[in-house]
Amino acid sequence: ADSRVEQNTISYSAALSACEKGERWAQALQLFREMADSRVQRDTITFSSAVSACEKGEQWEQALQLFHEMANSRVERDT
Numbered sequence: 001a002d003s004r005v006e007q008n009t010i011s012y013s014a015a016l017s018a019c020e021k022g023e024r025w026a027q028a029l030q031l032f033r034e035m036a037d038s039r040v041q042r043d044t045i046t047f048s049s050a051v052s053a054c055e056k057g058e059q060w061e062q063a064l065q066l067f068h069e070m071a072n073s074r075v076e077r078d079t
Contacts (some may be wrong), residue, residue, distance in 0.1 A: 006042055008040060008043050009035075009040060009042070009043055009045075009046065010035075012024040012031060012032075012035050012040055012046055013043075013046050013049060015031050016028050016031055016032065016046055016049035016050055016053065017049050018077040019031065019049075019053050020049050020050075020052045020053040020056060022044075023053075023056050023057060024053065024057075025054045025057030025062070026057070026058065028037050028049065028050050028053035028054070029053070029054070029062060033075055039073065042073065042075065043057050043075060044070075044075055047066060047067075047069075047070045047075060050066050051063045051066050051067060054066065056070060
């Protein structure tokens with residue numbers, strides 16, 4: 001049986017949340033960029049997790065860049 005995890009918004013959200021909690025901002029950004037490269041839909045939750053990971057890593061410039069990217073990608077900012 002194939003034990004690989006399906007790459008979708010939910011699996012990426014879980015991984016981003018783990019990076020955020022583990023204060024692994026660089027890894028969170030890498031996963032976030034991988035989502036776009038893999039054409040996985042990024043949503044408010046994934047953007048928020050990536051921004052939070054950057055905030056916890058004191059990477060405010062990266063967090064601000066993500067916020068602008070969110071606005072440009074037409075993702076609803078509802079949380």
